[in-house]
Amino acid sequence: MGSQTDHKIPTVDFSNEENLKPGSDSWALACKQVRYGLEEYGCFQAVYDKIPTQVYDSAFLAAQELFDLPTETKIQKTSEIPGPNYVGQNFNLSVYESLVLDEPSTFEGTESFTKIMWPKGNDNFRESVRSFSKPVEELYQRATRIVFDSFGVGRLHESNMESTVFRLRLFRYNAPQANQAEEGLPTHTDVSFITVLHQHQVKGLQVKTKDDQYIDVKPNLSSFLFMAGDPFLAWSNGRARACVHRVMLEERKVRYSFGFNSFIKGLLHVPQEMVDEKYPLRYEPIDHYKFVNDVFADGGKRYSTNPIKATDV
Numbered sequence: 211m212g213s214q215t216d217h218k219i220p221t222v223d224f225s226n227e228e229n230l231k232p233g234s235d236s237w238a239l240a241c242k243q244v245r246y247g248l249e250e251y252g253c254f255q256a257v258y259d260k261i262p263t264q265v266y267d268s269a270f271l272a273a274q275e276l277f278d279l280p281t282e283t284k285i286q287k288t289s290e291i292p293g294p295n296y297v298g299q300n301f302n303l304s305v306y307e308s309l310v311l312d313e314p315s316t317f318e319g320t321e322s323f324t325k326i327m328w329p330k331g332n333d334n335f336r337e338s339v340r341s342f343s344k345p346v347e348e349l350y351q352r353a354t355r356i357v358f359d360s361f362g363v364g365r366l367h368e369s370n371m372e373s374t375v376f377r378l379r380l381f382r383y384n385a386p387q388a389n390q391a392e393e394g395l396p397t398h399t400d401v402s403f404i405t406v407l408h409q410h411q412v413k414g415l416q417v418k419t420k421d422d423q424y425i426d427v428k429p430n431l432s433s434f435l436f437m438a439g440d441p442f443l444a445w446s447n448g449r450a451r452a453c454v455h456r457v458m459l460e461e462r463k464v465r466y467s468f469g470f471n472s473f474i475k476g477l478l479h480v481p482q483e484m485v486d487e488k489y490p491l492r493y494e495p496i497d498h499y500k501f502v503n504d505v506f507a508d509g510g511k512r513y514s515t516n517p518i519k520a521t522d523v
């Protein structure tokens with residue numbers, strides 16, 4: 211359904227660190243591309259060939275096994291990090307379900323989640339999730355260094371990483387019944403700082419452009435879409451867009467996707483470099499956790515208003 215347009219989300223290959231040395235021409239080019247992507251679409255595509263095929267395959271099998279568990283088990287997951295954990299049959303959704311794991315690249319995070327789902331343990335599930343999340347976190351680290359540099363705030367990258375908490379949200383969408391496209395997830399922006407989205411084989415993700423067109427993001431084995439969330443928009447003082455996206459199901463196949471989300475502990479201040487005459491300061495410091503709490507304060511239903519407001523200048 212994505213229309214034929216001239217739009218093209220920029221793609222950067224992060225596979226080879228040697229080719230992306232700070233200060234090199236390729237670094238400067240990558241900075242240009244990610245910044246353009248974030249300003250124009252709220253996102254950019256990252257290619258990362260460091261993940262073996264079997265890691266994707268076992269993450270997919272792990273997701274299948276997880277969603278096959280009874281709803282009573284899946285709703286057991288709770289967290290200190292705000293936002294919904296299991297979303298699906300408990301909200302009478304029939305099209306899709308999702309479940310989130312905290313700190314998915316660590317042993318502790320994956321083990322405690324696994325123990326909730328399989329009290330007797332499930333080493334295979336734990337290791338499948340961890341083996342997928344570790345390289346994705348590495349990619350996140352590499353790509354966000356360039357993101358920060360592209361906005362002239364490379365000095366803040368390390369401290370931002372230290373305040374970052376990761377979550378991995380697994381999604382499962384039923385195959386559409388009729389021979390026509392069905393909405394899997396309505397148009398929205400994310401509450402994370404950044405979401406790194408990987409689609410497993412079946413297409414569906416679409417990004418909405420400034421001129422209100424939807425463009426397809428094609429699934430690809432080593433491709434990840436980096437999407438800016440609402441807190442990123444505020445942190446950039448309105449320079450970046452928050453990526454507006456939805457899921458449209460067209461293929462008559464069950465669809466799985468993986469959303470690797472970052473959340474920032476503590477206050478997120480708009481860096482002074484983001485403020486100038488063209489962009490006077492428009493956002494108060496953001497308490498990211500409080501923001502997520504406010505968004506879902508209506509009992510977990512999808513938010514209708516975005517509590518991060520720009521002040522008029």
Ligand SMILES: O=C(O)CCC(=O)C(=O)O
Pocket residue numbers: 379381395400405407409414415455456457467468469
């Ligand atoms: O399933 C998808 O491709 C998109 C999921 C999504 O919107 C998200 O992770 O924020």
Ligand SMILES: [Fe+2]
Pocket residue numbers: 398399400405455
């Ligand atoms: Fe999303």
